[in-house]
Amino acid sequence: MLNPMSVMVLLDAEFRRLVLWVPVLLALGALAYFLWPYEPGLLGGVGVPAGVVGLCLGACFYWRQSLVARLAGGAGMALAVGFGAAWCAAHRQPPMPELPRRGTEISGIVRDVAFFPAPTGQGEPVRRVTLAQVVLHDFVDDGMAPLRRTLAIRLVQNDSALLAPGDGVRVRTMLQPPPFPALPGGRDRQFEAWFSGQAGSGYALEPVQVEPGAQGRVSGFWQGVATVRGRVNARVRAVLPGPSGAVVATLLDGRAEAVPQDVREDFAASGLAHLLAVAGLHLGLVMGAAMLVCRMALAAWEYAALRWPCKALSAFVAWGVGGGYVLLTGAHLPAVRSWLMASVVVLGLMVGRRAVSMRGLALAATLMLLVAPQVVLDVAFQMSMAAVMALVAGYELLQPRLTRGLSGLTGARHGLARHGVMLVLTSLLAGTATLPVVMAHFGVVQPFFVLANLLAVPLMGVWVMPLGLAALVAMPLHAEAPFLYLMDAGVRVVLWLARSVAAWPGASMEVPAMPGWGLAGVLLGLCWLCLWRWRLRWWGMPVVLCATLSPWLVSRPDLLISPDGQLMGVRDHTAILVMGHARDERAIKAAWAQALAIPVTGFSTTAEQAVETPDGSLICGEGDAGGTCTLLRNKHEVVLRVHDPSDGRSLLPPDLCAQADLVVSVAPLRESCPDVAVRLDRFSAWRVGAQAVFLASGVRVVSDRQTRGERLWVLKPGGHGMPTLPLAQAE
Structure with a gap:
């Protein structure tokens, strides 16, 4: 049993480690803001945190002789700063605009062009353009100011227009705002869109028209970066047009959209999906190769080897190469975060400190949480921090034992054994630390990830990425083809490995959603x-x-209702029985299947005779009311109206509602079943979004709006945003 004195002794012994908890407390403060049930005002978002910081500073000064007081004050300040930083980051974003729900002609400036495989898997790839400074050309939005957010538009497949970043375009499209979560607690794409600056997406109804005189005012620097990325992608795809070429292009320019779905599934099932997401691993391999080449070149020059700090210079050059690689691959948040961490490492090397340390990791995490607090909910941030933290702590603990265990070996055997053990240990530590995060965000477990990474990561490090770096250097000379062919050979081995491991029994096991x-x-x-x-x-x-x-x-829902109320899913023993149809039906079904870790299957409700499940708990088509089902579970009776051509005007029979505890309808219920305690219909789904029904002890309904609250990024019922008001007329 710990007493206060022993706690003080332990804290004093760990005094140098206390600073490592600063980013943890910042993250908890930011998380408190993002999970707040309503949107705090200026007083709650800035005033209260500032007051807490002042009080904690005063307490630390007044009780400066007390370690406990200083720790409590520091913790309070970190929590308050995290909360305030998250509030400021959220309120810096422009409001989500109201988008028309009809075919609308829009114009804008191309910011990026991405390629996707054709929907049928054959034919030319489909392009998606990201447009900035978008103007809607219809009678409602006439004279509006350009949108402050971007739109992602999928072009028609046979569109032959040549597009480059900075081009002005005009196209007729169907637009939609970011979708609501498919179930309460599911992936929040509106939150992601709010912080990424996206207003929505859509698809073109006709080929795009390029407006030659409408060059945009997109930043010249970023326009140049986007142009270079597009040219690198085109050069790679011209030399390597197949699936392996898509992977090579992903490694060199960060665009993974063209990777075929079957390749993605193989990488995910084998535990190699991180190879397709440019982040810390790729940056480390590129910087390592650059540092090795630079240091060897300096060592071969006698003057530099004797007079210059070759190690520090090589680290600085590698840091610059890494920054260029981050820009070339799109400056995505995981890569930027990894580059910040690498900056701390390089700084440590240049001043003679240990390269990788917990303090360096804490500094990088603190900077990220202060600049972009929303990363606390980002899967890439969670995975990278968990992996690096586990690696540093693991080597701190195991390095002495590893040194003693290999002390009996000498020469090449010692080096080979040391590198082999470190490779296994690295894969085991990083993979085990990120396993629960993968479970939480993707609903899968890959038991063979260690074996797959033991073979794939060294191949990436010694073959694929160095050749990719050489190909980039050779591109200005149009001499990249030999390096790309050699790089492609290594990528094909990785593809074969991913496909082979994914085919093993139990290679990927689904798990239910983690709370x-x-x-x-x-x-x-x-x-x-x-x-x-x-x-x-x-x-x-x-x-x-x-x-x-x-x-x-935790208990799992017995019934799921889609955000538009048009799709219902009943959880059976081995599957989710889905009835009805929805606009985003495919995505909703996939989200339901991932959350409950069971497959989705359709359940017929239009048969001429009654249809029921083997245990008789779900019966459809019984009686005179067409398009209705009855669910019996845990002594509760639920009436489901999954098809109603009358739009609610045809009332449900009173005898069907007599014993019901809950009635759910895809149409307005109007006067149907007025005495039923819980009534859910299309209007309730419109108001509160997706709903989950639990039938354990009573009827409990959890809605999306109840889970997320009234926040800046939560769109109004129906997905409506702020109207795009026209500019005032000049006098």
């Missing part, structure tokens, strides 16, 4: 395990294990 408290428990337990050095660090292990098992510790 938010489970993911928080995993990450906090991992921080406790890695950031301390004293024995009580091991208290984090049972926390991580229990949180990892949380998907099986």
Whole structure:
């Protein structure tokens, strides 16, 4: 049992590690803002945190002789700063505009052009353009100011227009705002769009028209970067047109859209999906290759080798090459975050400090959380921080044992054994630390990820990425083809490895959705395990294990209703029985299947005779009311109206509602079943979004709006945003 004195002794012994908890507390403060049930005003978002910071500073000064007071004050300040930074980041974003729901002609400036495989898998790839400074040309929005957010438009497949960043275009499109979550607690694309600056998406109804005189005022620097990225992609695809060429292009310019779906699935099932997402691994390989080449070149020059700090210079050159690679691959947040961490590492090398340390990781995480607090909910941020933290802590603990264990070997055997053990240890530590995060965000577990990474990562490091770097250097001379062919040979081996491992039995196992408290428990337990050095660090292990098992510790919904109320899914023993039709039906079904870890199957409701499940719990088509089903579960009766041509004007029979505890309809219920306690219809879905129904002890309904609250990024019912008002007329 710990007493106050022993706690003080332990804290004093860990004094140098206390600073490592600053980013953890910043993240908790930001998380508190994002999970707040309503939007705080200026007083709650800035005034209160500023007051808390002032009080904590005063307490730290007044009780400066007390370690506990200083720790409590510092923790309070970090939490308040995290909350305030998140509020400021959210309120810096422009409002979400109201988009027309009809065919509309728009004009804008091309910011980026991406390629996707054809929907049928054959033919020319489909292009998607990201447009900035968009103007809607219809009678409602006439004279409007250009949108402050971007639109992603999928062009028609046979569109032959040559587009480059900075071009002005005009096209007739169908637009839609970011979709609502498919189920309460599901992926929030509106949150992602709010912080990414996107207004929505759409598809072209006709070929795009290029407006020669409408060059946009997109930043010249970023326009140049986008142009270079497009040229690199085109050069790679011209030499390597197949699936392996799409992977090569992804590694060199960061655009993974053209990678075929079957290749993506193989990489995901084998635990190699991180190879398709340019982030820390790719940046480390590029910087490592650049540093090695630079240091060898300096060592071969006698004057430099004797007089210059070759190691520091090589690290600085590698840092610059890494920054260029981050820009070339799109400056995505995971890559930028990794480059910030690499900057700390390079700075440490240049001043003679240890390259990779917990303090460097804490500094990089703190900078990211202050600049972009929304990364606390980003899967890439969570995975990279968990992996690097586990690697640093693991090597801190195991390095002495590893040195003692290999002390009996000499020469080449020692080097080979050391590199082999470190490779296995790196894959095991990083993979195990990120496993619960993968479970939470993707709903899968890949048991063979260690074996797949043991073979794929070294191949990427010694063959694929160095040749890719050489190809980029040779592109200005139009001499990249030999390097691309050699790079393609290595990529084909990785593709074969991913396909082979994905075909093994049990290579990818689905798991139910992890609750938010489970993911928080995993990450906090991992921080406790890695950031301390004293024995009580091991208290984090049972926390991580229990949180990892949380998907099986919570109840799962018995009935799911789509955001538009047109699709219903009944959870059966082995599948989700889906009835009705919705606009985003495919995406909604995929989200439901991932959340419940069981497949989705259609359930006929239009047969002339009654249809029921084997256990008789769901019966459709019984009685005189057409398009209705009855669900019996846990002594509760639920009436489902999944088809109603009358739009609610044909009332449900009173005898069908007599014993019902809940009635759900794809159409307005109007006067149907007025005495039923819980009534859900199209209008309720319009107001509150997707709904999940639990039938364990009573009828409990959880809605999307109840889960997310009234926040800046949560669109109004029906997906409506702020009207695009016309500019005032000049006098």
